[in-house]
Amino acid sequence: MKIGLYFGTFNPIHIGHLIIANHLAEHSDLDQIWMVVTPHNPLKKKSTLLDDYHRLEMVHLATENYTKIQPSDIEFKLPQPNYTVNTLAHLQEKFPSHEFSLIMGEDNLNSLHKWKNYDVILENHNIIVYPRLHSGEIDAQFVNHPKIQKIDAPIIELSSTFIRESIKNNKNVIPMLPNKVWEYVEHNLFYKK
Template sequence: MKVGLYFGTFNPVHTGHLAIANHMAEFSGLDQVWLVVTPHNPHKKKSTLLDDHQRLHMVFLATEDYDKLKPSDIEFRLPQPNYTVHTLAHLQEKFPQHRFSLIMGEDNLNSLHKWKNYEVILENHDIYVYPRVTPEVLLPELQGHPHIHKTDAPIMEISSTFIRNCIKAGKNIRPLLPHKVWEYVTHNLFYRK
């Protein structure tokens, strides 16, 4: 099975995340997309980042009606700070029957060369890239790479930061969150302070 890994803090997961994940699952040749919730870095100030399991629960609520989208807490059990190359190696060992790919925005692709062992990632894994509002000029060494696949996923201008700021300001942003996530956030009074 071909599995796309879509990493994020998902603080909170929103309709933009779902639109991109679903597009990748339906149109890129991937069989499933796992939304991998990135754990809180214990060395960083917590700020507005919700507890790991609260964010994972929101991803579960958001994806439970999608057959091809799955929440993943795989990084919760890995030593911190963690690197994507280690997560990929761990997943390949745990699920040898799957072929794992990365899903990322154009902006992240252009900083890929700064990632730990990025050459290993590029050599062994496909990368599916979704467009950002401002198109990025791809670094020369990445142009035409056989493992990099640019997709025509919808351009999403929604951000979790915008959603948190709106909730704090008392704005109704209900259409930007999956219904069950909206209910969970509202019930628990998240992002109010």
């Protein structure tokens, strides 16, 4: 089975994440997309994150009607901060018959060379890259790399940071979040201050 791993803090998950995940579920050879909720991205401040289980619950709520998209808490059980190379090794050991590919935005491809053991990741896994408007200059070693596949997906310029700031400033974010996620955020008064 071919699994696409879409990593994120999903703080909160929004319609942009779902549009990309669904596009790959429907228009690629991937059998499933796993939305991997990252407890702590080494490149982000932990203090800005909602509790892991709240973010996982929001991913559950957002994906419950998608048969090919599912939440994953695999990184919750691994040492923190989480390094993708370790998560991939763990998944490959746990699911030896699955083929795992990484899903990332073009902007993340720019910092791939800073990732722990990125060469090992590229040796063993494909990377599927979706377009971003402001991705900057791609490192020469990743241009035309046989393991990196750029896909023609919708360009979504929506960020969780923008949504959190909007909520804090009492702006209406209903169109940006799946309904049940918005209800969960509103009910729990998340991101209000």
